[in-house]
Amino acid sequence: MDPRAEPGEPGERGAAAPPAPTFSPLYRQIKALLLSRLQAGEWKPGEAIASELELAARLKVSQGTVRKAIDELAQENHLVRRQGKGTFVATHAEERTQYRFLRLTPDDERATGRLRRRLLECRRARAGAEVARALGLRSGDAVVQVGRLLLTAGEPEQPVVLDEIWLPGTLFKGLSAEKLASWRGPMYGLFEAEFDVRMVRAEERIRAVAAGAREARLLAVPEHAPLLLVERLSYTYGKRPVELRRGLYRTEQFHYRNELT
Amino acid sequence: MDPRAEPGEPGERGAAAPPAPTFSPLYRQIKALLLSRLQAGEWKPGEAIASELELAARLKVSQGTVRKAIDELAQENHLVRRQGKGTFVATHAEERTQYRFLRLTPDDERATGRLRRRLLECRRARAGAEVARALGLRSGDAVVQVGRLLLTAGEPEQPVVLDEIWLPGTLFKGLSAEKLASWRGPMYGLFEAEFDVRMVRAEERIRAVAAGAREARLLAVPEHAPLLLVERLSYTYGKRPVELRRGLYRTEQFHYRNELT
């Protein structure tokens, strides 16, 4: 490959464009290439990709250059390196923690008990204006709507999270209550295995709100009780939004934890 | 330096200890060395450190090894690289965004207006049990307690954040209301310049709570209105906690934004 080649996303030329990123190093081009292969599904989540030396030979660059490309992809959680074994496509199916994206943590560190799920509904519907805008659809397009509770495992079990989830109908054609109920492990693992949708990144917007009547009943709190509202938009490759989630969290015994650097 | 030397934090030997990290690569030893120099204040925030080649020559390693050490330090926000100019000690004083650690964002993207500060109090006090535990002090030790509001700049101005801040008294001896009121720029910039305290990392715990009487009055919301409670513990070098902050955020027009990867 030629170090002086065009960047993956070529800088706009002509017109009165800003400075223009006229230079893209080789390793970034290789990174873009690998990303496009991941996106194309050339390697499935959990599988090993080609070794560094093999990629280097095939692409006619040095190992160090491939290495730097893979470094960045590993950093961004697309790949996972395992010394002595190989480099693997990241997956939500085998997370150390059950939910990689769930930042809710028990106040009591020792209470490490997993949360139970209870499915409330799973139905096909039409996107309202707001959902459509978030997911990049048109109002009225088909969506799958899922409602569920997360509860503490203890006795008595206690509701902690009420989630409402919207998914583009075209991507999640066969999704049903049965599939969701029978699936073991993280929901995002199901999405990978059955629908070829990998969540790569997400943005959350967090607010404090007062519980409405329905929410209060489902979460077993008084009406108007303060709840954490967590709106999450999840993206797959190419900054494409593929899930909207509206979660209400009880935070008497749990908190949303965040690390700032 | 010897690649086979002991790690910076030596692995426990003897007894029935876990696997034991018996190997620490050279670049990590150099990273630890640089960190200790930063901690010792050898270079001040905003200053340039020695160049890669100079460090390599002085430490008798290759440039690539120094480079990898600096890479990690830059990643962790201890250093900032600037091509053609040098590598600089990170600082809160010249942040692109006014507050690096403040994740509160206006719902309306265009409303980029800065927030005003209003100092409510700044007084010396004795640490209660909870504050002492968080800051690694003993109950009754001296602390500085600061209260303040952040308000929108518009007309009419509207309170958005009510912060209560606790700082170890020994570290912040000369801190006064006058100093705080007259300082331009982020508070953490003042801490760097006047007290040699650099915030490096922070953890936040977020909850939804109902406004109490005093908080409701200060934030101009009804009593029992839902508010975001953000408890932040900030650390300086060596995982040493140096600030506890309890913030109440109004989230009708603002939200706490977070990125998940």
Added chain:
DNA sequence: GAGTGGTCTAGACCACACT
């Protein structure tokens, strides 16, 4: 022992900022 990722080196050259 063979294969994989991880470290380290030495040297060449490029992009960028200052002067």
Added chain:
DNA sequence: GTGTGGTCTAGACCACTCC
């Protein structure tokens, strides 16, 4: 032009995993 960080190479050797 000089000095800084950034890229790329080629090759040696180390640590880890599995057969």
